[in-house]
Amino acid sequence: xxxxxxxxxxxxxxxxxxxxxxxxxxxxxxxxxxxxxxxxxxxxxxxxxxxxxxxxxxxxxxxxxxxxxxxxxxxxxxxxxxxxxxxxxxxxxxxxxxxxxxxxxxxxxxxxxxxx
Amino acid sequence: xxxxxxxxxxxxxxxxxxxxxxxxxxxxxxxxxxxxxxxxxxxxxxxxxxxxxxxxxxxxxxxxxxxxxxxxxxxxxxxxxxxxxxxxxxxxxxxxxxxxxxxxxxxxxxxxxxx
Numbered sequence: 001x002x003x004x005x006x007x008x009x010x011x012x013x014x015x016x017x018x019x020x021x022x023x024x025x026x027x028x029x030x031x032x033x034x035x036x037x038x039x040x041x042x043x044x045x046x047x048x049x050x051x052x053x054x055x056x057x058x059x060x061x062x063x064x065x066x067x068x069x070x071x072x073x074x075x076x077x078x079x080x081x082x083x084x085x086x087x088x089x090x091x092x093x094x095x096x097x098x099x100x101x102x103x104x105x106x107x108x109x110x111x112x113x114x115x116x
Numbered sequence: 117x118x119x120x121x122x123x124x125x126x127x128x129x130x131x132x133x134x135x136x137x138x139x140x141x142x143x144x145x146x147x148x149x150x151x152x153x154x155x156x157x158x159x160x161x162x163x164x165x166x167x168x169x170x171x172x173x174x175x176x177x178x179x180x181x182x183x184x185x186x187x188x189x190x191x192x193x194x195x196x197x198x199x200x201x202x203x204x205x206x207x208x209x210x211x212x213x214x215x216x217x218x219x220x221x222x223x224x225x226x227x228x229x230x231x
Contacts, residue, residue: 045222106159
């Protein structure tokens with residue numbers, strides 16, 4: 001069975017600092033995709049970044065980067081130069097292959113609060 | 117243009133009632149999903165549909181009946197609503213469920229409150 005673990009229920013960070021949100025995963029699939037989503041207080045789910053299991057380079061999207069360590073089965077999200085608008089819930093997620101491909105499973109989320 | 121749209125955004129109803137949530141996507145995606153987000157923000161897959169065919173039913177009570185009239189629409193009907201059904205329900209879509217690198221795009225959610 002696949003599993004996503006986010007061990008930080010909540011984090012406080014000073015504005016303009018970088019922040020790392022932790023995510024570890026468990027799967028027996030050789031091929032899989034890892035995703036991060038942001039959920040602001042307004043409630044919508046916003047896709048941020050994707051990393052494939054065979055990608056040799058870490059994914060980056062603007063201020064977001066994914067620190068992918070395959071051997072450790074970790075896929076941490078790094079937000080550089082945090083902004084007040086980054087305050088939100090962040091979810092790590094995964095899609096596997098074969099029967100696991102038909103759904104994306106989510107971790108329990110990390111609530112990030114940015115202090116001015 | 118909204119990519120994945122759900123209606124209604126809020127739904128307050130009494131126990132025992134039957135209600136429906138509608139979802140439409142204009143992304144041309146083949147796969148659609150229903151997720152339930154509980155009060156602790158945990159997101160759990162309920163159903164996956166691919167080209168109108170059910171491919172996943174994650175042990176959801178049979179009071180929940182999804183229906184996909186075409187691949188752009190996936191509705192969720194709930195019979196005999198219970199207090200425990202109170203949650204936010206998200207519809208989502210993706211290009212192709214068999215491609216493990218495909219992200220899902222979510223609707224804005226429907227907050228269901230059963231009183």
